[in-house]
Amino acid sequence: MKDWIDTYDDRDWQTTTEGSIRFALLGLGWWTIDLALPAIQDSDLGEVTTFVSSSSEKAKRLADENGVDHGISYEEFHDGVAADAFDAVYIGTPNALHLEYAETAAELNKAILCEKPMEATVGRAEEMVAVCEDAAVPLMIAYRMQTDPAVRRTKELIEDGFIGEPVSVYGNNSQPLLEMNPAMDQWRLDPDLSGYGTSVMDLGIYSINTTRFLLNREPLAVQSRMDSHDEAFEDVPDERSSALLALEDGIKMVTTDSQNAHSDTQLKITGTDGQIDLRPAFHGKAKLHLTRNETTVTVEHDSFDAEDEMREEFDYFADRVLTGADIVPDGRHGLQDMRVIRAIHQAAENGEIVEL
Amino acid sequence: MKDWIDTYDDRDWQTTTEGSIRFALLGLGWWTIDLALPAIQDSDLGEVTTFVSSSSEKAKRLADENGVDHGISYEEFHDGVAADAFDAVYIGTPNALHLEYAETAAELNKAILCEKPMEATVGRAEEMVAVCEDAAVPLMIAYRMQTDPAVRRTKELIEDGFIGEPVSVYGNNSQPLLEMNPAMDQWRLDPDLSGYGTSVMDLGIYSINTTRFLLNREPLAVQSRMDSHDEAFEDVPDERSSALLALEDGIKMVTTDSQNAHSDTQLKITGTDGQIDLRPAFHGKAKLHLTRNETTVTVEHDSFDAEDEMREEFDYFADRVLTGADIVPDGRHGLQDMRVIRAIHQAAENGEIVEL
Numbered sequence: 070m071k072d073w074i075d076t077y078d079d080r081d082w083q084t085t086t087e088g089s090i091r092f093a094l095l096g097l098g099w100w101t102i103d104l105a106l107p108a109i110q111d112s113d114l115g116e117v118t119t120f121v122s123s124s125s126e127k128a129k130r131l132a133d134e135n136g137v138d139h140g141i142s143y144e145e146f147h148d149g150v151a152a153d154a155f156d157a158v159y160i161g162t163p164n165a166l167h168l169e170y171a172e173t174a175a176e177l178n179k180a181i182l183c184e185k186p187m188e189a190t191v192g193r194a195e196e197m198v199a200v201c202e203d204a205a206v207p208l209m210i211a212y213r214m215q216t217d218p219a220v221r222r223t224k225e226l227i228e229d230g231f232i233g234e235p236v237s238v239y240g241n242n243s244q245p246l247l248e249m250n251p252a253m254d255q256w257r258l259d260p261d262l263s264g265y266g267t268s269v270m271d272l273g274i275y276s277i278n279t280t281r282f283l284l285n286r287e288p289l290a291v292q293s294r295m296d297s298h299d300e301a302f303e304d305v306p307d308e309r310s311s312a313l314l315a316l317e318d319g320i321k322m323v324t325t326d327s328q329n330a331h332s333d334t335q336l337k338i339t340g341t342d343g344q345i346d347l348r349p350a351f352h353g354k355a356k357l358h359l360t361r362n363e364t365t366v367t368v369e370h371d372s373f374d375a376e377d378e379m380r381e382e383f384d385y386f387a388d389r390v391l392t393g394a395d396i397v398p399d400g401r402h403g404l405q406d407m408r409v410i411r412a413i414h415q416a417a418e419n420g421e422i423v424e425l
Numbered sequence: 426m427k428d429w430i431d432t433y434d435d436r437d438w439q440t441t442t443e444g445s446i447r448f449a450l451l452g453l454g455w456w457t458i459d460l461a462l463p464a465i466q467d468s469d470l471g472e473v474t475t476f477v478s479s480s481s482e483k484a485k486r487l488a489d490e491n492g493v494d495h496g497i498s499y500e501e502f503h504d505g506v507a508a509d510a511f512d513a514v515y516i517g518t519p520n521a522l523h524l525e526y527a528e529t530a531a532e533l534n535k536a537i538l539c540e541k542p543m544e545a546t547v548g549r550a551e552e553m554v555a556v557c558e559d560a561a562v563p564l565m566i567a568y569r570m571q572t573d574p575a576v577r578r579t580k581e582l583i584e585d586g587f588i589g590e591p592v593s594v595y596g597n598n599s600q601p602l603l604e605m606n607p608a609m610d611q612w613r614l615d616p617d618l619s620g621y622g623t624s625v626m627d628l629g630i631y632s633i634n635t636t637r638f639l640l641n642r643e644p645l646a647v648q649s650r651m652d653s654h655d656e657a658f659e660d661v662p663d664e665r666s667s668a669l670l671a672l673e674d675g676i677k678m679v680t681t682d683s684q685n686a687h688s689d690t691q692l693k694i695t696g697t698d699g700q701i702d703l704r705p706a707f708h709g710k711a712k713l714h715l716t717r718n719e720t721t722v723t724v725e726h727d728s729f730d731a732e733d734e735m736r737e738e739f740d741y742f743a744d745r746v747l748t749g750a751d752i753v754p755d756g757r758h759g760l761q762d763m764r765v766i767r768a769i770h771q772a773a774e775n776g777e778i779v780e781l
Contacts, residue, residue: 236665237681239595243695292648294671309592311677313669315650321667323679325593331700331716335693339599344687360687420778 078218078370082385084394086113090180090387093119093139093155095146095170096162097131105159106135108379114387118154121146147173156180157390159211159383163256164264165189171197175204180390182383184211186274186410187403189264194407198400209386209396210403214279216381218370219355223338223345224283231361232340235284238322239337240276242351243268243330253301257328265414266295266307273310273326273413275351278398278406279336286317288409290424293417299329312413353378433726434574438741440750442469446536446743449475449495449511451502451526452518453487461515462491464735470743474510477502503529513538513746515567515739519612520620521545527553531560536746538739540567542630542766543759545620550763554756565742565752566759570635572737574726575711579694579701580639587717588696591640594678595693596632598707599624599686609657613684621770622651622663629666629682629769631707634754634762635692642673644765646780649772655685668769709734 092115094101109115119139122128128140139151147169157180160170167188174181181201187210188194201208214220227235246257246267256262257271264270281287295310302308308329314322336350343361353375357368389396412423448465450457453476465471475495478484484496495507503525513536516526523544530537537557543566544550557564570576583591602613602623612618613627620626637643651666658664664685670678692706699717709731713724745752768779 232687236599236683236686237597237667239597239679239681241593241595241693241695243592245697290650292650292669294646294648294669294677296675298675309675309677311593311669311679313648313650313667313679319652319654319665321650321665321681323595323667323669323681325595325677325679325695327592327695330592330695330697331588333695333700333716337597337691339597339681339683339686339689341601341686344689360689422776 077222077368078373080381080384081221082216083388085388085392088114088391090115090157090390091118091155092116093121093146093158095121095143095158095160097122097128098161101159101161102131102135104376104379105161108376109383111376112380112384112387114391115383119151143170146170149177152177157182157386160184163262164270165193165262168193168197171208172200175200175206178204178206180207180386182209182211182386185278185403186264186270186407187400188407189262191404191407191411194404198404201400207390207396208400209389210398210400211382212278212282212398213378213382214275214351215282215398216385217355217378218373219347219357219368220279220283223347223357226345226359227283227338231343231359232338232345233342235318235320235338235340237339238280238284238316238320239335240273240280240322240324240350241326241333241335242272242275243325243327244272244332245330246328247301258301258305260304263305265410266310267302267305268295268307268310268326268328269312269410269413272328273312273324274406274410275334276324276326276336277314277409279350280316280322281405283338284316284320286320287405288314288316288322288425290315290422291409291412291416292422293413295417302329306414306417310413310417312416314409433578433724434729436737436740437577438572439744441744441748444470444747446471446513446746447474447511448472449477449502449514451477451499451514451516453478453484454517457515457517458487458491460732460735461517464732465739467732468736468740468743470747471739475507499526502526505533508533512536513742516540519618520626521549521618524549524553527564528556531556531562534560534562536563536742538565538567538742541634541759542620542626542763543756544763545618547760547763547767550760554760557756563746563752564756565745566754566756567738568634568638568754569734569738570631570707571638571754572741573711573734574729575703575713575724576635576639579703579713582701582715583639583694587699587715588694588701589698591674591676591694591696593695594636594640594672594676595691596629596636596678596680596706597682597689597691598628598631599681599683600628600688601686602684603657614657614661616660619661621766622666623658623661624651624663624666624682624684625668625766625769628684629668629680630762630766631690632680632682632692633670633765635706636672636678636694637761639694640672640676642676643761644670644672644678644781646671646778647765647768647772648778649769651773658685662770662773666769666773668772670765
């Protein structure tokens with residue numbers, strides 16, 4: 070137990086401590102400024118040299134305020150302005166804009182860290198994969214749970230037989246989006262910018278991807294049910310969503326997600342011999358509840374918040390770019406989530422099982 | 426808070442403290458002897474006068490050992506032997522035998538407390554309802570969660586708007602059946618005795634019924650997926666089951682249940698403004714986790730185990746029989762669960778949405 074705790078947040082993925090990746094950040098919302106920027110500043114292998122936003126004025130102002138060298142517009146980014154100042158881009162814009170910035174980054178031969186979901190549709194995500202593979206630029210999708218120590222230790226425990234054979238998975242991710250951002254015209258409620266919908270794309274993806282990572286099993290078929298009630302959600306089909314995913318090896322996964330409900334995240338994996346419950350699971354400060362026989366061990370790691378998750382994610386990305394090693398959550402990995410999410414939306418529409 | 430705690434386990438349902446119901450207990454397994462018998466002995470309004478089992482020898486021996494007046498065989502029960510000694514029967518036999526004992530009890534004009542699920546199939550459950558209604562004998566299905574204080578307080582809180590509008594429900598009930606009873610020929614694995622299957626009939630029914638009771642909303646449609654892997658489960662379709670239930674008012678419910686997994690029970694109801702999580706939920710010692718805004722209140726009531734749940738259930742039944750008042754979990758209420766469970770099995774078989 071002592072060793073387990075002492076090495077709990079060790080970076081078992083780190084392969085280099087040398088070098089630095091200079092980032093351009095695209096999409097200067099609160100997420101990028103308040104979380105991504107300090108996370109990179111706190112990282113070992115990354116630094117921010119460039120801000121990219123809708124106007125060069127806004128970009129320059131925010132760059133000045135935050136001690137960043139360059140502030141350029143999206144147009145200037147596409148024109149290659151300041152391209153010598155960065156090695157990689159972080160794309161934190163609305164989903165449907167990811168592809169165009171990835172295309173330019175690939176042309177400029179920059180490595181790409183792209184927020185999840187990777188694009189608005191499977192077709193556009195496929196294009197992104199093709200563009201990056203053709204240009205031979207590294208592409209990582211920003212699944213920060215995969216470098217969260219709680220998730221990595223969970224994966225080790227499962228591989229060590231802690232829960233026996235996995236039997237069932239429950240994932241929930243809900244939040245009151247309109248309390249967090251009351252704007253009726255926000256992009257998460259606009260299918261032109263968000264894609265298939267809002268709750269599965271933005272929230273359900275956490276349960277889906279983390280489960281795929283933890284169990285190393287893929288969903289084979291999905292069923293689902295979703296609907297929207299509140300006026301603010303009239304353009305998206307999934308104010309409330311529920312899904313049933315059949316994973317490889319007969320594992321049963323059920324999920325609920327909502328952008329208009331009380332904040333809650335849980336990911337619970339029950340096996341023949343034990344259970345691992347991440348409660349809360351996502352958005353930082355994940356708490357592990359590990360049960361075998363009659364004994365439950367609860368693991369808290371108070372300092373590990375969303376910004377820490379981002380720092381680990383950026384350093385993982387930088388580590389892989391610097392060494393040229395494979396990235397686990399790469400474009401093809403992210404594309405699979407897009408296919409699962411599309412299948413969930415299709416299944417809700419036609420009321421049938423959608424095979425993957 | 427002080428008043429809430431002081432009245433936490435008050436019997437808000439009790440209407441009389443006068444009188445007594447004399448019970449005959451049918452089906453003398455460990456559940457009846459170790460839990461039901463002491464529960465009735467500890468109750469205010471009940472007493473056990475008669476044991477009914479496969480042979481009069483076994484029944485008499487167990488009656489003697491437990492200070493019960495009469496011990497008779499099922500045959501003698503059907504013949505009306507010792508019928509003057511009891512006012513009501515508790516049917517704790519395998520599911521597919523409930524109907525025949527209910528029929529005789531109705532002929533004998535005895536009130537009936539029948540274990541859940543009420544029978545093996547919807548058709549036989551319908552017969553039971555008809556038989557009891559024709560004979561005008563009270564019929565209660567033994568949903569002991571409905572008189573568990575944790576569940577009753579939860580229902581009050583939901584009705585008081587604690588969680589706002591209900592959005593989603595998650596229910597899990599799993600246990601390692603073969604560790605609890607290693608017999609390969611046990612009735613829960615024999616569809617002739619258990620009915621549609623084992624995990625949903627025996628375990629899933631807790632999530633389904635408790636949710637119906639708590640939310641006062643019925644399932645309108647179900648989708649599901651189930652399968653069996655282990656040899657012991659080859660005759661039943663649902664060693665592992667998962668279901669997606671669409672409740673009235675757009676509430677999304679997801680469930681997982683397994684008779685071959687680590688023991689776990691949880692029933693979590695998430696609303697627009699809060700969440701109530703019963704964790705553990707079933708089989709005694711339910712713990713309430715009540716969350717609104719940033720505050721969670723955890724309510725434990727250590728003394729309230731499965732035997733206490735049974736005592737409350739028996740006294741509720743006796744109270745209603747003595748006063749002639751309506752029973753909430755009556756035959757028609759139990760029949761609805763049978764229809765939901767049949768729909769879950771049908772949905773798994775045909776891969777389609779089954780409407781209720």
